[in-house]
Amino acid sequence: MDAITLAGRSPEVTAAGPPRLRGRYRLLELIGRGGEGSVYRARDETLGRDVAVKVFEASATTEKDIRRQEDEVNLLASLSHHSLVTLLDAGVDRTDVGRPRVFFVMELVTGADLKVQLERGTLSARQIAHIGYDLAEGLQYIHHRGVVHRDVKPANVLLVDYNHGGARYRAKLTDFGIALVGAIDRRDPDAVTTGTAAYLSPEQTRGQTLGSASDIYSLGLVLLECFTRTIAFPGDPIPSALARLRKDPSIPPDIAPEWRALLAAMTARDPKDRPSIHDLVVALRQMVAAETGRHRDVAAIPAPSTEEARMLAVARYRLPEAPADGAFDRVTAIAARVFSVPVALVTIVDQDRIWFTSHHGLEIDHIERHPGLCASAILDDVPWVVEDARFDPRTLANPLVASDFGLQFYAGVPLRTRDGHNLGTLCVLDFEPRQASEEELATLGDLAAVVMSEMELRLEGRRSALALKSATSTPS
Incomplete structure (x- = not known):
């Protein structure tokens, strides 16, 4: 096979095959070259596996400098994280005493850069x-x-x-x-x-x-x-x-x-x-x-045809009218306790307003519609979570974040009808940043289902009452 150019020089190829680093890593083929060194596919003959080896000339000239450089590359070799190409070994090859070479041994990752x-x-x-x-x-x-x-x-x-x-x-x-x-x-x-x-x-x-x-x-x-x-x-x-x-x-x-x-x-x-x-x-x-x-880029406001159908659903349930018996208030109180947050809301997203049909921990009953929070949370059927609104680019301009209200955490799940319309959300808010666990979000989803069950029962009750009224008022 052809000799492999190593750091600008051609290594010697013996009868035993291509050159080895520290007698262990046999260099096979050049993968890439940069200004600081060259990367090779190599064979780890101790463990019998292919690896990637980067070799570059050591800048150290004294024994003290070389020891310091070895300490640094050994620290790099100790790094282990799923977002880093794993460094398996590192050191200085001293086969040529007058020309020490620093090298890194890395996992061989297949795939494009x-x-x-x-x-x-x-x-x-x-x-x-x-x-x-x-x-x-x-x-x-x-x-x-x-x-x-x-x-x-x-x-x-x-x-x-x-x-x-x-x-x-x-x-x-x-x-x-x-x-x-x-x-x-x-x-x-x-x-x-x-x-x-x-x-x-x-x-x-x-x-x-x-x-x-x-x-x-x-x-x-x-x-x-x-x-x-x-x-x-x-x-x-x-x-x-x-x-x-x-x-x-x-x-x-x-x-x-x-x-x-x-x-x-x-x-x-x-x-x-x-x-x-x-x-x-x-x-x-x-x-x-x-x-x-x-799963795709969407605007904060749904497409006109979808929004029109959604608004018909809002009207069908007579929203944002809230139950007089406070059924939603019990749900938001439970949500606030589960998340240990001061505010929990049942919201209905209207054309230009977000109505709070239950507002545990909050006195106002509506705000203008804004794409950053509930209006975004109704776009899909998954939880919409903002763990730290101060640094989340989706919410920096939201009035609840930028104003004295000081919102920093938001988690909301949509209130979805049986025929597939998201009316609003069940959401929790906090004035401190925090994370939401999968279990907490699952509980929030279950509570949102309770809200929708209550809405469906009341809708069926009104329909039954209308049917009964119609039947009793029809002449025999």
Whole structure:
């Protein structure tokens, strides 16, 4: 077989076959090459499995430097998270004493990287939400362990399609060859030239202190590219790197408002204006919930024909009229206790108002219709959850969030009729952010079914009364 070019040089091929690293990893074929090193398919002859090995020249020159470098790569090899390509081993090969080589041994992931996927075609908002959430979780994991990736870009995102249909990719971040270890608050004099120019953060371009916010900026550019399939700052390295110091990336107006708000925040030029990695994970998790619940992009107001039929159903049940005996009040009181929240509501979404037919913990009985909460919760048959409204791009403009009311948590399930119309919601609200468990949401759904059963019974009662009245008033 042909000799494999290794870090710019051709390794010796002996009768025993291709070269080995530390006598264990036999390099087989070149998979890819970058500015910092080369990646090979290799055979782990100790465990008898194929792996990916990245090899690059060690920058260390003294024994002390080499030991420090070994400590850093061993820390990277200890990282384990489902959103990271697993690092199985790391070290420095000293077969050639005068030319030590740092290497990473990684799981061999089959599937395209994000760069290739974008060249092949578009991604749905739902797919982008899943990819962003996976990568944000991976970055949160490494940032909490003192590691900054510094090279988040589409080519370093591997997509695994476990369902073989492309509906749900699992994104895995790879290539930690230039990551900073234990250096989140340390000035990096090489930051200008380290990384890929099109995805550098402004602070990388300036050679400033790098932190979690730097990776968040780069991820913002990656997600923006997922929507546009266009690099935000194209061109030669130096003009591309400097462009982001003068302007923000262009976010097309046809991208959904909640995505535009999130992408703008992630790519703010000042690191202090970007969301923290924790808040970003929360926001993207909520994006996943919204996109998965819809299974398609929908407007906040249903299509005219559907809305017309829904409003006929609202009139049929004589809503927003509430039961005089307070039956709904008992349901909202139970919901408030189950979630340990101060407010629980039975809402009816009218054409221009949201009526509170039961408002446990709240004095007002209606608000103007707004697409951020109940009007969105009636669009599908799944729970609509906002875990932290302060950072959820779907709700930032909602009057209950932006005003003195101070809403931070919302969970609502639709009130669905037997013939398939969502009249409103049973929802719970809180003034503190929190998460909703599957068991809690299931209970909320059961209570919503109780509300609908009550509505159906009252509707049947009115129909029976009308039939009886009609029968008794008909001449014999």
